[in-house]
Amino acid sequence: MIDLLFNLALAGKLYQRIADHKGNVHLIHTVRKDEFDSLNIFEKYAFIFETFWTRYDFGEIANSYIFSRDPIDRVVETIAFSKPGEELRSGAFSGYEMDDPIFSSYSVIIQYLDYFGLCTYIPVVENGKKLTKYDDRIEAVIPTEFGVKVCKILAEYDILNWNIPWLKKNGLYEKNISDNSHFGVDLFSQLMNVRGRAKASRSRKRKHKRESVPFYKLLEPVFPEGVLNKTVTAEIHKDVEGNYVFKVSLGRGVWRKIKISSRHTLEDLHDAIQMAFDFDNDHLYSFFMDGKKYSDNAYHAPLLDEGPYVNQVRIGELDLYEGQHFLYFFDYGDSWEFDVQLLQINRDEPLLKKPEVIEEKGKAPRQYGYYYDDDDEDDDWGE
Known part of the structure; x- marks a missing residue:
């Protein structure tokens, strides 16, 4: 969790690295951190979750440079169509009981979603403890009511396509996309055809194209009414001339x-x-x-x-x-x-x-x- 939050703080540009005259690297907070501090707790959650979903390198989740985003897709879609409190066991995500990496090699996905409150999980234990202190295998995943609602939104808007490291890796990232948390429908409509999601009907595409919705606003249905009013918008310009x-x-x-x-x-x-x-x-x-x-x-x-x-x-x-x-x-x-x-x-x-x-x-x-x-x-x- 420390590693996750450290990387999200950098990915969200709340902090930046600098080096002193001896080359020692330090972190300094940015104006975005000041703006983040002014948010209420719901808005802070929405910003951190958006940073995770759009800017965290999903390849790092699986600790493998050949990592595919398909496991993330399967987890979101499975939770979206599950019942809160239902125990999902091996085979629930892959369809193959004996070969479901979500419960072993990709279990860190579940651990991160547990941190965000989308599910809980039961680790594999033997005689009351893990097999080893390094063993992260999972026996069951339990979606929360909040998690089912969030995953339905993620699946509906196809926000999985908004992960910037993945877009860059596949040559799909447009540099003119706002850097201020307003990825909205423009990016969605660009990418629907790129990934060829057959389940997205033409009427649904037209529906989403009518208006651009900031990411944090998509989460409004799962939070108390009126609590999501703003997000971090201050820009940290990346281009440094010289x-x-x-x-x-x-x-x-x-x-x-x-x-x-x-x-x-x-x-x-x-x-x-x-x-x-x-x-x-x-x-x-x-x-x-x-x-x-x-x-x-x-x-x-x-x-x-x-x-x-x-x-x-x-x-x-x-x-x-x-x-x-x-x-x-x-x-x-x-x-x-x-x-x-x-x-x-x-x-x-x-x-x-x-x-x-x-x-x-x-x-x-x-x-x-x-x-x-x-x-x-x-x-x-x-x-």
Whole structure:
């Protein structure tokens, strides 16, 4: 729960990361946090739940970069058509009693929905305790009356399509969508055809297209009348104009400092790194923004099967903070791992037209080690 709330506070932009002059990272609260503090308890719940549903990376829920959103769909639809207090056991979500991952590998979904009050659950225990302290298997899921009502709304409006990390990963996110909790019907109508939900009739589409409804207003039927009046609307602009100085390191004592403008893309940064280290730019690559290889928080080379892609995002849109580290992973075969650190953002300079290498240290390795001559065997790069 601590991990969940920490990530929701960042995803909702109630707090931002900053680094001090030593590179130590801290959190500072934003004007959105001040606005959040002024909400009543029902409005706070609606904002946190909306942040979870629209901005939390569902891939992180299952702790797997190959995670599909289908389990989330099944959980919501099953609870929506269940009876409050009914015990749902293995097979209730998948239809296969012996193979229902909601009760094992994806049980964290239920734990999160339990936190939001949509259900409770009975853990698997033996002799009065869990099999191990790490065992999160579930024996039964019990929808609450509140949970059934909320899930009916989620299923009706197809809000599952409004998860921004998923939209970005699938190249469906429109940058002109408001960042102020008013995703509304415009996004809904765009995506109904993309996912091809046959159950959505034409009349239903027309019904939803007549007006744009902020997310928190959709929850009004399940709360006391008149308590949902506002949400967090203050904007935290992501685009930070200026020239960015990155330190790109490879091995001990081998690094290049690259200056690049906020209007350049991650693809431009990739090209600059390749030139700075004299590589051949002949393989696929990814930027993992949390520094975790194969995480979902990534931007990929355009030729990879899944986005988001490096040519779709500018440096200034990444919401980077000075001192931040991320991973540039080049060549999925030979696995070159570059540590990239943002040293500073120069906001008062004219924007560079082309990236520049402004400082370097150490001899870069040859990209293909098997091309070494005998005379190169003692070439101890990076020492």
